[in-house]
Amino acid sequence: MVTIVVGAGVIGTAIAYDLQKSGRQVVLLDRDSPGRGASFGNMASIAVTEFMPASRPAVWKQIPGWMLDPEGPVRVRPSYMPRLVPWFLRFIAASRPSTLRSLEAQGAALCQRSLSDTLALLRETGLQDQISQQGCLSLYTDDAEFRADRDHIEILERFGIAHEILTGEQARDLEPELSPSIGKAVRFPDNRSMRDPYKLVLALAQRFTALGGRIETGEVTGFARDSAMRQVILKDGRRLPADEVVICAGAFSRPLAQILGEPIPLETERGYHTQIMSPGISMQHSIIWPARAFMVTPTAGGIRVGGTVEMAGLKAAPDYRRAKITVARAKTALPKLQAQDCTEWMGHRPALPDTVPILSASAKTRGLYYATGHGHLGLTYAATTAHLMGALIRGETPAVDLHPYRINRF
Numbered sequence: 001m002v003t004i005v006v007g008a009g010v011i012g013t014a015i016a017y018d019l020q021k022s023g024r025q026v027v028l029l030d031r032d033s034p035g036r037g038a039s040f041g042n043m044a045s046i047a048v049t050e051f052m053p054a055s056r057p058a059v060w061k062q063i064p065g066w067m068l069d070p071e072g073p074v075r076v077r078p079s080y081m082p083r084l085v086p087w088f089l090r091f092i093a094a095s096r097p098s099t100l101r102s103l104e105a106q107g108a109a110l111c112q113r114s115l116s117d118t119l120a121l122l123r124e125t126g127l128q129d130q131i132s133q134q135g136c137l138s139l140y141t142d143d144a145e146f147r148a149d150r151d152h153i154e155i156l157e158r159f160g161i162a163h164e165i166l167t168g169e170q171a172r173d174l175e176p177e178l179s180p181s182i183g184k185a186v187r188f189p190d191n192r193s194m195r196d197p198y199k200l201v202l203a204l205a206q207r208f209t210a211l212g213g214r215i216e217t218g219e220v221t222g223f224a225r226d227s228a229m230r231q232v233i234l235k236d237g238r239r240l241p242a243d244e245v246v247i248c249a250g251a252f253s254r255p256l257a258q259i260l261g262e263p264i265p266l267e268t269e270r271g272y273h274t275q276i277m278s279p280g281i282s283m284q285h286s287i288i289w290p291a292r293a294f295m296v297t298p299t300a301g302g303i304r305v306g307g308t309v310e311m312a313g314l315k316a317a318p319d320y321r322r323a324k325i326t327v328a329r330a331k332t333a334l335p336k337l338q339a340q341d342c343t344e345w346m347g348h349r350p351a352l353p354d355t356v357p358i359l360s361a362s363a364k365t366r367g368l369y370y371a372t373g374h375g376h377l378g379l380t381y382a383a384t385t386a387h388l389m390g391a392l393i394r395g396e397t398p399a400v401d402l403h404p405y406r407i408n409r410f
């Protein structure tokens with residue numbers, strides 16, 4: 001029994017490890033070396049408080065204003081707008097109150113497990129030192145700004161997700177570099193961060209091969225199947241025999257699902273980071289500022305600043321002005337932050353219009369599975385996804401009912 005996992009990002013690598021551990025013969029297949037996609041440069045946060053659907057009114061009501069602002073947190077490239085319409089209509093459909101309630105529950109069901117699943121995976125693989133002990137601070141200028149984010153906190157209260165409301169002084173006691181303009185904050189103790197998300201993928205891939213797993217390089221362009229999976233076909237003409245295939249190609253899963261006859265409304269929400277090697281300050285917590293839509297994370301290689309959503313498809317060249325805007329915003333929270341010695345990066349978040357990932361067996365082909373669409377939370381969900389998909393593929397009962405995450409829900 002050979003299982004081919006397509007895509008060696010954090011999702012595919014964690015699943016490959018889980019399956020190999022349980023005795024399957026697993027091939028982890030990628031056109032690149034492991035961890036070079038979105039999993040390379042994300043903001044490193046196990047963001048258990050961020051599961052709420054992007055389609056909730058508090059967010060989408062701001063979208064028209066953001067889109068008119070060239071420096072706003074969401075940017076749609078004008079040439080890409082027509083292609084985005086079907087996705088956007090589904091996004092709006094996901095904003096109905098009853099739909100929102102179930103999407104929140106589906107995100108919460110994953111986030112309520114994600115820190116403990118991540119810690120268990122890190123312990124098992126000897127990678128405990130990869131995660132910080134500190135949480136995240138969410139920043140607000142004043143009470144009015146805090147009230148505008150109130151629906152977020154109410155959802156956390158409803159699902160029992162840990163958080164603590166702080167004054168500006170209490171936030172500065174925890175992070176002395178924060179600007180005096182911060183009047184209020186919320187501490188999320190469980191939003192821990194990884195030292196380096198890329199190194200995490202490499203370490204998991206190394207644990208996978210140590211168990212006998214095989215890493216193969218090649219670009220998937222097709223599949224041979226009847227009622228069951230038979231082969232994975234590569235661009236260079238090779239055909240790899242497979243009894244089971246798991247599609248984990250991140251934002252690039254859409255064309256593969258299309259070939260497999262199961263189209264999905266997957267888009268890329270492009271995001272940017274700036275890695276500052278000599279920031280001139282040090283921090284213990286990650287910070288987010290909801291009204292200014294940026295995040296700052298202390299990582300092994302300095303301070304990482306990121307955020308922003310750019311809808312421009314998979315092929316357009318990066319627009320690094322987006323990264324520079326985010327750094328300028330970060331300086332409003334961290335006035336002493338220096339950004340001379342830095343690198344910039346762009347990655348593709350795999351985004352479904354209802355914000356909930358696909359964790360599913362195929363509705364059409366035996367031996368075919370999908371784990372994609374993790375959006376802003378692929379690192380957060382990786383260990384839990386591996387746990388759930390491993391159980392599903394082995395024929396066990398997953399710890400979370402996976403019906404809401406099925407491929408044919410659209």
Ligand SMILES: Cc1cc2nc3c(=O)[nH]c(=O)nc-3n(C[C@H](O)[C@H](O)[C@H](O)COP(=O)(O)OP(=O)(O)OC[C@H]3O[C@@H](n4cnc5c(N)ncnc54)[C@H](O)[C@@H]3O)c2cc1C
Pocket residue numbers: 006007008009010011012029030031032033034035036037038039040041042043044045046047218219220221248249250251252253256270271272273306307346347348349350372373374375376377378379380381
């Ligand atoms: C700026 C930014 C910040 C983020 N911050 C966070 C955060 O703090 N916390 C969090 O949880 N998440 C965060 N995310 C989201 C997270 O990075 C993604 O959800 C996650 O990395 C997706 O993982 P993946 O394995 O599905 O995809 P990827 O890491 O993109 O991996 C997909 C792999 O598939 C391969 N592939 C694609 N097509 C083919 C093909 N045809 N044949 C062979 N191989 C193929 C690619 O080469 C790639 O290696 C952020 C993302 C961005 C861009």
